[in-house]
Amino acid sequence: MYNLQRFILKHHFVILFILLEVISILLLARSQNFHRNSLVNTSNVVVGKIYEWSSDVGNYFRLNTANEQLAEENAMLRQQLSIVYDTASCVYDVNEGDTLYEYIPAKVVNNSTNQANNYIIINKGARDGIERDMSVISTDGIVGVVTDVSRHYASIMSLLHSKSVVGVRFKNNQEIASVKWQTNNYRYGIVEDIPTHIVLQQGDTILTSSHSKIFPEDLMVGTVEEFYPTAVDALNKAKIRYATDFSTLRHVYVIKDLHKAETDSLKAKFQ
Amino acid sequence: MNKTVLQIIRFVVLVLFQVLVINHIRLGGYVHPYIYMLFIMLLPFNTPKWQLLVLGFALGLTVDLFTGTPGLHAGATTLMAFCRPSIIQLISGNQKFENIPEPNLGQLDGMWFFRYVLCLVFVHHFALFFLESFSFRLIGQVLLRILLSVPVSVFLIMMILYIFKRERKRE
Known part of the structure; x- marks a missing residue:
């Protein structure tokens, strides 16, 4: 018992440090859930x-x-x-x-x-x-x-x-896809699951789809900024500009x- | 003025300045300066080590409450507080601070202070941006954030120190 006491007193700085870091990381891990604590x-x-x-x-x-x-x-x-x-x-x-x-x-x-x-x-x-x-x-x-x-x-x-995913459809051809965010620019999102037969033009409108569990149908999401056709993958990508200016x-x-x-x-x- | 009162005012002012002003400055997607850790940097040299940790944790958690990221700033600032004693020893070598109660620009030379701030800001940002991404998946992006944000934070902190330099001499 005395030895334990002495050990804690001697290393109290390191022990306290580890304790506080563990608390921080636990808090952080819990907050990674969709619904926060x-x-x-x-x-x-x-x-x-x-x-x-x-x-x-x-x-x-x-x-x-x-x-x-x-x-x-x-x-x-x-x-x-x-x-x-x-x-x-x-x-x-x-x-x-x-x-x-x-x-x-x-x-x-x-x-x-x-x-x-x-x-x-x-x-x-x-x-x-x-x-x-x-x-x-x-x-x-x-x-x-x-x-x-x-x-x-x-x-x-x-x-x-980083966990935001929105079910969308393209206004021109009714095709559905999903929009994600790439964590570096507040103006642009990305669509990564466009079927190969779909070709988009810059400025094409993107609306919420009826498959979205959260948003009502046909709300404005944004417009296509750049379209990236891929030869290797089965799916095309597009960079989209959000209609909402978050700043x-x-x-x-x-x-x-x-x-x-x-x-x-x-x-x-x-x- | 009473030292404790001064510390409390410094705590509140730095946190509010961080969350109400600095956090709203946008310098492109990769530059996120932080200055609130200055509170830990300016604590007296003879502050008990455990107090450094507790204050670092409390400071980080307060910022977390405002940014809605429980544990993120707390973890980074606790690590920074943990490294403070070793970094002071590392950069000052045999230099002794017997008649200097706390780090301040009036009594310590600018170069010492610059190295002190640079090391601590680097430790803080390194922990912060890695904890924020919570994985090593986007390692390139995280490193870029660290490299671009550290100089801006150091610059802001040094600027704040020079602005308030004269006032502290008068006390």
């Missing part, structure tokens, strides 16, 4: 508040651009609404209240683009009806998936995450699928 969640209130103060200061200087963006979006929505009323008013009753999705507007309080795994924190949480696995979009395109919710805040796994992200919408429980229970029957 509650340690971050509990601190979200303090951290979220500090980020919110900081972004409030920054937002004050960007009010002009934010207003312009919202006005533009408003105009676009009005235009779409008029088309719907024109073509569908005789067939569907638009006022039935049978909407598929509810859009919850939220403000970005913190966002990073330069890590290997980027997360976004927004100022809406469980209190506002936000739940895990909801999809998040901006005015321009898709943004990410809600991974953690506290009472007032939620964190979103951004598309700029200037301020306002986002969280999409609540109102029929989720219904579709989930149907899917469960097949599995």
Whole structure:
């Protein structure tokens, strides 16, 4: 016993070092899961508040651009609404209240683009009806998936995450594929599973597919920036430019699928 | 001013400066400077070794809470704190710091300080970027990140030290 005591006293520096490193690595290993642990969640209130103060200061200087963006979006929505009323008013009753999705507007309080795994924190949480696995979009395109919710805040796994995979389809030919992120540039993603008979042009539009478990169908993902045909592999690759500019992200919408429980229970029957 | 109060203020200011300002600076995909470790570098020479480790861990974990990466900065900063005593011994040789309470630019020459900062920043970034990738798969990319980020971090830290140099002499 005395020897053990002496050993610990003599090597306390190294022992403490190993202990702290093991704790760090365990924490890190746990956080590699898609759903993160509650340690971050509990601190979200303090951290979220500090980020919110900081972004409030920054937002004050960007009010002009934010207003312009919202006005533009408003105009676009009005235009779409008029088309719907024109073509569908005789067939569907638009006022039935049978909407598929509810859009919850939220403000970005913190966002990073330069890590290997980027997360976004927004100022809406469980209190506002936000739940895990909801999809998040901006005015321009898709943004990410809600991974953690506290009472007032939620964190979103951004598309700029090494584990992010989005099921997409090409607008021109309905072919489906998946978009991943290459951890070095926040503007570009990559599609690695394009069948050989498909040839893409620069600027081709990429939308979310109906096979995506998270995103509703037909949301804007991005456009093709460069197409890489391969002779050896069975699959072509393409570099894509995200429609969302993650560096200037301020306002986002969280999409609540109102029929989720219904579709989930149907899917469960097949599995 | 009381030394402990000064340390606490330094801790808070460096963490906030890191997460609210530095983390939002984009210098291409590979350059990610970090300056918050300056807190550990400026601790007094006679700080007990176990305190270095605990403070390093606490500092890293605080940054982790902001970046949403539990364990990442904590691990890297703990390693850096662990290496601090050996690095001080390595770069100063027979030099003794009996009448210098803590590392500061006023009493130690710039070259000593530059080597001190460079070694510690390198240890920190090396651990950080490898832990971040959590594998040796992307080794080329990780090494590039380290090589490009270390000079920027060292430059920023030296700049902060020179800006606050005069103030510390007055105390």
